[in-house]
Amino acid sequence: MNSRVRELREKLGWSQGELAEQLEVSRQTVNAIETGKYDPSLPLAFRIARLFGKSIETIFLPDHD
Amino acid sequence: MTSSFFELSPALKRYYRRSALPFAAWALLMFVRQPLLAQSDAVAGKVALALLPLLALGWICWEYTRFLRECDELERRIEQLAMAWSVGTSLLLATAVLLLHDVDAVRWSGVEVGAGLLVLQCSTYMVVRWWLHWRYQ
Numbered sequence: 001m002n003s004r005v006r007e008l009r010e011k012l013g014w015s016q017g018e019l020a021e022q023l024e025v026s027r028q029t030v031n032a033i034e035t036g037k038y039d040p041s042l043p044l045a046f047r048i049a050r051l052f053g054k055s056i057e058t059i060f061l062p063d064h065d
Numbered sequence: 066m067t068s069s070f071f072e073l074s075p076a077l078k079r080y081y082r083r084s085a086l087p088f089a090a091w092a093l094l095m096f097v098r099q100p101l102l103a104q105s106d107a108v109a110g111k112v113a114l115a116l117l118p119l120l121a122l123g124w125i126c127w128e129y130t131r132f133l134r135e136c137d138e139l140e141r142r143i144e145q146l147a148m149a150w151s152v153g154t155s156l157l158l159a160t161a162v163l164l165l166h167d168v169d170a171v172r173w174s175g176v177e178v179g180a181g182l183l184v185l186q187c188s189t190y191m192v193v194r195w196w197l198h199w200r201y202q
Contacts, residue, residue, distance in 0.1 A: 025137035025139070026075075026076075026139065026140060028074070028140075028202065029139040029140070029201075031201075031202070038139055038201055040138070044138060
């Protein structure tokens with residue numbers, strides 16, 4: 001799955017650590033989501049979407065769209 | 066993989082801090098167990114002393130499950146996969162030893178098998194955990 005998490009985070013000028021703190025996850029988790037190595041659970045995806053003020057489907061995109 | 070204590074997740078830091086005491090208790094109880102057993106004559110006393118380290122082991126397990134509840138989803142996934150692999154390999158080895166024991170192919174004592182299983186379980190857990198941390202880095 002592709003995600004726009006890095007793009008949105010950088011737009012807000014946040015570091016991975018700052019985003020991790022707001023989401024209450026480790027920096028490793030944020031990095032793994034940004035690099036596409038880990039797909040977040042639905043509750044975490046909702047938290048990310050809420051934090052960026054966007055819908056899940058505009059942040060997380062299927063590999064072959 | 067994280068390279069220093071300060072880069073560890075908050076849940077893992079808490080777990081390391083909280084588990085130091087039960088691990089120390091485990092080591093101490095294992096150390097004092099034999100001399101105390103030698104002094105005890107009653108069977109009930111021997112049984113209680115022999116099983117005493119289990120209290121510390123239970124405490125360690127409780128701290129570990131507490132850590133699993135507190136860590137984030139990726140960390141939990143890594144821990145659960147590492148545990149699944151280590152338990153799976155130990156089960157395979159234990160079954161292999163039992164089957165070989167049945168045909169008298171091996172003559173290992175319970176202590177030898179137990180020690181071997183412990184080493185295998187811990188090393189598998191560490192290797193799988195390290196590999197998964199590296200993969201998700």
